[in-house]
Amino acid sequence: MAPLLEIRDLHASVGDTPILKGINLTINAGEIHAIMGPNGSGKSTMSYVLAGRDGYEVTGGDILMNGVSMLEMESDERALAGMFLAFQYPVELPGVGGMSFLRAAVNARRIEAGEDEIDQLEFVKLVRAKAKHLSINDDMLKRAVNVGFSGGEKKRYEILQMALLKPVFSVLDETDSGLDVDALKIVSDGVNFLRDPARSMLVITHYQRLLNHIVPDYVHILAGGKIRRTGGKELALEVEESGYVGIDDAA
Amino acid sequence: MVATQETIDTLEEATGKYKYGFVTDIESDKAPKGLNEDIIRFISAKKDEPQWMLDWRLKAFATWKKMESPDWAKLDIEPIDYQDIHYYAAPKSGEGPASLDEVDPELLKTYAKLGIPLDEQKILAGVVAVDAVFDSVSVATTFRGELAKVGVIFCPISEAIRDYPDLVKKYIGSVVPVADNYFSALNSAVFTDGSFVYIPKGVRCPMELSTYFRINEANTGQFERTLIIAEDKAYVSYLEGCTAPQRDENQLHAAVVELVAMDDAEIKYSTVQNWYPGDENGLGGIYNFVTKRGACRGDRSKISWTQVETGSAITWKYPSCILQGKDSVGEFYSVALTNNFQQADTGTKMIHIGEGSRSTIISKGISAGRSQNCYRGLVRIQPGAENARNFTQCDSLLVGDKCGAHTVPYIVSRNPSAKIEHEATTSRISEDQLFYCQQRGISTEDSVSLIVNGFCKEVMKELPMEFAVEAQKLIGISLEGSVG
Structure with missing residues (x-):
């Protein structure tokens, strides 16, 4: 059986600047992988390339989900195929009601699957149930998407979407940035709740502390557009102590 | 037939x-x-x-x-x-x-997206006359009967000229004088139909004047003349137009609408305009030159204009309020959306004459394609308008980089106690916003529609409920092909 996600010798550029220079990564169903690396190592670029953002051009290699190449798919098609990105900086959508936004996303999947749109009442119940786990109240659900949300609220809202959309593969891009200890706990609990033998995650982070809460199966160190080292969760601790010094040149 | x-x-x-x-x-x-x-x-x-x-x-x-x-x-x-x-x-x-x-399959696709019932589609596409599907005579009779019980007159203006000459004589041309402008003079000379509404003292019109109208209005668009009078403490909500693109061979439209509100009366006038905008190369399309004006003659009277303008090749339209009454209120909520080669120059005039008169202007202009969208507004405070207030918010949204948004606000205050606020913004649909929506599995077109509807929300919520849903879909449809 093909791995859930396979990245093969991936090269990508933004404009004329090559950022990813040959990434190889295999993630099996149920696994959580963490990517750590210094600023400018290509972590966020990698998340955008996986999600299929315009302007991030793949110049070589391939990305396969369940054995199917995603390179020709638009970002919305990838999302419908089960790819989810929890944004480092969730985007404000002024005037767009939270519930209508979530419903549009849920219905897009149902229509793709040939099902009817979700019943309004059923939907409200579903969202409320998931929101409760993440300490998101009704008031927040009624507001426009991410508008006036605190940093912590934005991140919890990302995880709420992840819970609703049930992606098979999720990228969490610096989900810990801007979170205090309490918020980090809520978000991590939310993510751990979604751990499932059929689903995988790629957790991108700058700091080891997130990995105390979301414990990864593998840790990779990304630097200069390549994965320089791979290990277990103890690798994160090692990096925490000695920093990224030296890793850049290791290859 | x-x-x-x-x-x-x-x-x-x-x-x-x-x-x-x-x-x-x-x-x-x-x-x-x-x-x-x-x-x-x-x-x-x-x-x-x-x-x-x-x-x-x-x-x-x-x-x-x-x-x-x-x-x-x-x-x-x-x-x-x-x-x-x-x-x-x-x-x-x-x-x-x-x-x-x-019928052009593209047109049918649009009807389907708007969720318009098949029977109505046939009328809109010109396949059948209204009478062939709906028994319009009996609909009209039932409808008018119910209104007549409370004393409301709602009929074609040509009928009102014959049946209620005193009322028509008294009010026609009293808000928009014949010589007001070129198109009002033209309309006064050649108008062929339109509506007449009279709400007597103390009567709250028991229904939105819309359902019946939506079906029957199709052939009166060219030189329409509408006159609505609300006597003391009367209330009426009037809805004109249709979200569905209508078949019309007349290229020139020049309508005149006059509203009169007496003491404590309120008139809410909503428009959804979706006349043929021309093709994607700018060929064809309706020229829409409209003069709409309301007179708040009575104290504490209120006139509220809400418009969603997505159609026509050219739109020239400034629904206005003359705030004569003490503490009278004027409101203007507008969404003007242009795509391809459409041009819109639209806005409002709020003329404050009465003491304590207040006005609110919320304008949302969306330009896409190679279109040009201009807000033009006048807020005038006359010397007698002690403590008059105005708040104006004027937002423009650009979709793509070949369109234009322009704002031309005129503010004239001749009373030092007046308070006037003007806020304006110009923004773009950002690539970040689009990507965020798409990453949730929402298609590009639906994403644009979501974002633009969010931008217009303050105006859309002023529309009567049954129309707001259609208008939202209309915004999405009008923007098709503008991104990607």
Whole structure:
């Protein structure tokens, strides 16, 4: 059986600047992988390339989900195929009601699957149930998407979407940035709740502390557009102590 | 087609005493091209109008001949040959498509997206007359019966001219004088139909004046004349237009709408305008030159304009309020969306005369394609308008990089106690916002629609409920092809 996600010798550029220079990564169903690396190592670029953002051009290699190449798919098609990105900086959508936004996303999947749109009442119940786990109240659900949300609220809202959309593969891009200890706990609990033998995650982070809460199966160190080292969760601790010094040149 | 024949018969019956020379030269349901006194006499006779109405029209025509087409708007308009237009055409005869199979599939797709029932689709596409599907006579009777119980008059203006001449005489041209502008003068000379609404003292109109109207209005768009009067403590909500693109061969539209609100009266006037905007190369499309104005004559009276303008090749329209009454209130909520080569120059005028009068202007302009979208507004505080207040918010959203958004606000205050606020923003749909929506699995077109509807939300919520949903879909459809 093909791995859930396979990245093969991936090269990508933004404009004329090559950022990813040959990434190889295999993630099996149920696994959580963490990517750590210094600023400018290509972590966020990698998340955008996986999600299929315009302007991030793949110049070589391939990305396969369940054995199917995603390179020709638009970002919305990838999302419908089960790819989810929890944004480092969730985007404000002024005037767009939270519930209508979530419903549009849920219905897009149902229509793709040939099902009817979700019943309004059923939907409200579903969202409320998931929101409760993440300490998101009704008031927040009624507001426009991410508008006036605190940093912590934005991140919890990302995880709420992840819970609703049930992606098979999720990228969490610096989900810990801007979170205090309490918020980090809520978000991590939310993510751990979604751990499932059929689903995988790629957790991108700058700091080891997130990995105390979301414990990864593998840790990779990304630097200069390549994965320089791979290990277990103890690798994160090692990096925490000695920093990224030296890793850049290791290859 | 039985219904159409019936209409023609009725018309001929009504105009039996017609005595002008050229009548033998023309078809039964269409005046020859051109504009002159004889054409105006012809229209007046077809409508069986009293002499005073004809005199009024002829005077308007004389005025119009001395005027010139305005050129101050930010619009690029091909010269219009006013002698090359039919000024009177009876409801469409059997020239339309025979069935929906013959209708442009693109149009049908749009109807489907708007969720318009099949029966209504047939009417809108011109396949059948209203009467063939709905028993419009009985609908009208039931409807009018219910209104008559509370004393509300709601009828075609041509009927009101015959049946309620005193009311019409008293108010027509009292808010928009004949000579107000080139197009109001033209309309006064040649208007063919429109609505008349009269709400007596203390009556709250028991229904939105919309459902019936939506179906029957289709053929009256060209030179429409509407007059709404709300007496003391009366209330009415009036809805004009249709979200569905309508089939119309008339390129020039010049409507006049006059509203009068007396003490403590309130009129809410909502418009959804989706006339043919021309194709993606800017060919064809309706020229829409509209004069809409409301007079808040009474103390504490209120007039509220809400408009969603997505159609027409050219829109020239400034629904306004004259706030004469003490503590009277004027509101203007507008969404103007242009795509491809459409041009819109639209906004409002709030004229504060009464003490303590207040006005609110919320304008949302969306430009896409190569279109040009201009907000033009005037807030004028007269010397007697002690403690008058205005709040204006004027937001423009650009979709793509070949369109234009312009804002031309005029503010004139002649009373030092007035408070006037003006806020304006111009923004783009950001690539970040689009990507965020798409990453959730929402298609590009749906994402744009979501974001633009969010941008317009403050205006959309002012629309009557049943129309708001359609209007939201309309925004999405009007933007199709603008991104990606």
